[in-house]
Amino acid sequence: MKKQFTYIAAAFLFAGMLSAQKIDINAMPKPRPTPAINIAQPKTFQLSNGLTVMVVENNKLPRVNTTLSMDRPPYYEGNIAGVSHLMAEQLDNGTTNLSKDEFNKKVDFLGANISFSSTGATSNSLSKYFPEVLGLMADAIVNPKFSAEEIQNAKERIIEGLKADEKNASSIASKVSNALIYGKNTSRGEFETVESINKIQLADVQNIYNKYYTPDNAYLVIVGDVKFDQVKPLIEKAFGNWKKSNTKFAALEPASNLSKTEVNVVDVPTAVQSVLSVSNLNSLKMKDPNYFPATIANYILGGGGEARLFMNLREKNGFTYGAYSSMTASKYSPEFSAETSVRNEVTDKAVKELMNELNAISTVKPEELENAKAKLKGSFIMSLEKPETIARFAVNQKIQNLPSDFYTNYLKSIDKVTAADVSNAVKTTILPNQSRIFIAGKASDISEGLEKLGYPVKYFDKEANPVAKPAAQKVDTSVTIASVADKYINAIGGLAAVQKVTSITADATTKLQGMDMSMKLTQAKGGKMAMDMKMMGNTIQKIIFDGKDGYAETQGQKIPLNDKQKASMAEPELFPELTFAKSSDFKLAGIEKYNNEDSYVIKGAKQTYYYSVKTGLKTGEIKMGEGGAIPTSFADYKDVSGVKFPFTIIQNMGGMEINMTVQSYVLNQAKDSDFK
Secondary structure: OHHHHHHHHHHHHHHHHHHHHOOOOOOOOOOOOOOOOOOOOOEEEEOOOOOEEEEEEOOOOOEEEEEEEEOOOOOOOHHHOOHHHHHHHHHHOOEOOOOHHHHHHHHHHOOOEEEEEOOEEEEEEEHHHHHHHHHHHHHHHHOEOOOHHHHHHHHHHHHHHHHHHHHOHHHHHHHHHHHHHHOOOOOOOOOOOHHHHHHOOHHHHHHHHHHHOOOOOEEEEEEEOOOHHHHHHHHHHHHOOOOOOOOOOOOOOOOOOOOOOEEEEEEOOOOOEEEEEEEEEOOOOOOOOOHHHHHHHHHHHHOOOOOHHHHHHHHHOOOOOOEEEEEEOOOOOOEEEEEEEEEHHHHHHHHHHHHHHHHHOOOOOHHHHHHHHHHHHHHHHHHOOOHHHHHHHHHHHHHOOOOOOOOOOHHHHHHOOOHHHHHHHHHHHOOHHHOEEEEEEOHHHHHHHHOOOOOOEEEEOOOOOEEOOOOOEOOOOOOOHHHHHHHHHHHHOOHHHHHOOOEEEEEEEEEEOOEEEEEEEEEEOOOEEEEEEEEOOEEEEEEEEOOOOEEEEEOOEEEEOOHHHHHHHOOOOOOHHHHHHHOOOOEEEEEEEEOOEEEEEEEOOOEEEEEEOOOOOEEEEEEEEOOEEEEEEEEEEEEEOOEEEEEEEEEEEOOEEEEEEEEEEEEOOOOHHHHO
16 A cells, blocks of 8 residues: 555656646657767688678677678679579578588577578577587588589579569569669679570589689678687688689679650550659769768658658658658669659659659758758667677778778767758759659550650660550451450350359469468359468468358458458459440450450459450459459460360469469359358
């Protein structure tokens, strides 16, 4: 009881203090003074093979983070583009001392993480296992075991990914915009293709490893619960036999900005959103006086949810889910870029608003400047808790030739930036009059609006080659919605055969993130539907709809379908083509490429269907769902009891392509109990 009285008295005392101070709860708290930053300087030594080792002792936690970084310019891979990526994949396939299984079992047993890239490696472990984990990491790097079989397996995985990306607007945008900026036949602009991956042989992988995956100009940073005197002999033993190459790198191919801003478009006929970026090259380095002002300018422009791009394109106009920008002070590829993805119909408006913001960023308000400083300082302070941050600082200091107190004075450098500094930095880093406005999207939907913006508009294919503006194909006057529907019905078996179908059950399989998944889908007239998706024999999702009501089940939990979901499922016919001629909801919108075939486009309010001009078969459809548009492609039609159905169905959900192979179709066997 005595303690309770104490708490109550304290509460009244605190309330009285609040009243006396008359605190304004609506006022923003005043920023506290900038704290002093103490960043431990690494103890450094170098091996005879050129490997520079930096050790930062930090015993707050019993963990050790190891980072290997290679400071080398990009190099041109040519007709085997992708070989470095493939080589790095091989480094965790075992060593000349340990098989792949032995290697992975040891890593798992130690509770460690080891990963490799074409420019280095990382590992994390408890400090008591650090010597063993370091030894495993070094063994993989110094004594890799390359095999033709593993390389072939890797090639097949990479090619599968490349084929999946062929219709992905984001993937297309990434590779083509880079190729246009630097040149597709240069070290910074080349990209992997199915052909280049197929050409890679064992000897190519070994050659790339010997020339470029070497200790020359490499940095090994160890941060954590270690002692320098104990670590040094471990490093010398583990990496001492790693051979240097003395490789001479060719000078980087020249790259420059456009003399005048232009729009570059890659046509992605299946895209329901335009992937949009605006970029320019600059010469910004971390040691430049403009570095901190440029960083602040970028934060105000596109650094997060309160930045100008986000507030304009998302909050004000509702064009997108997000819009951001980046300022990269890279040693070899410094550039500025702003990116977003928007609905096709507002692509031109989004470009206009984005360019307005780029032109306006030379002037910043005092409150924007102070907010950006506070956020950047807070982010910097929080990042110091991560060992990988300290490792990155140590490497940056070396390769960017930064002063020794660069990070110690980081917060002070931010504090010193003025609005005038920001304005001056923008003049040399954000160049709206010399930018490349790049768009990967559906040209037939966006070209007209883009060409009215006042910029030159140029078109490219998915391999970054210049092409003529995609021209809309004219539809013969004899072609109507009814004739397209009739041609499809006849192509799959004829009206009499189609009308006999009362239900369709399909069993299909696919891979999701490398794991086998099966799906059983039953549909019946009246909009009835039952879907059961399984992985490793367990149901991961089930959807049941009896034409009027239904539910979704995930992990044993049933959730009733909402009205919008039920409305989207309530299609009376199994074949919507039977209703086209009677409906005013659809229109013939022309001819477009879909699934690499010229296809008639039948467009509705929430669904668009595509039918091969040549065969009449349905090549695909795009349906608007709650999470956005879902494009689907159909191929490999086969006869099932007198009616043809597609046995390959490729669906794109949220940028992830799901390739389903139908194992079987069963007609007219569904019962009402299937939809309960």
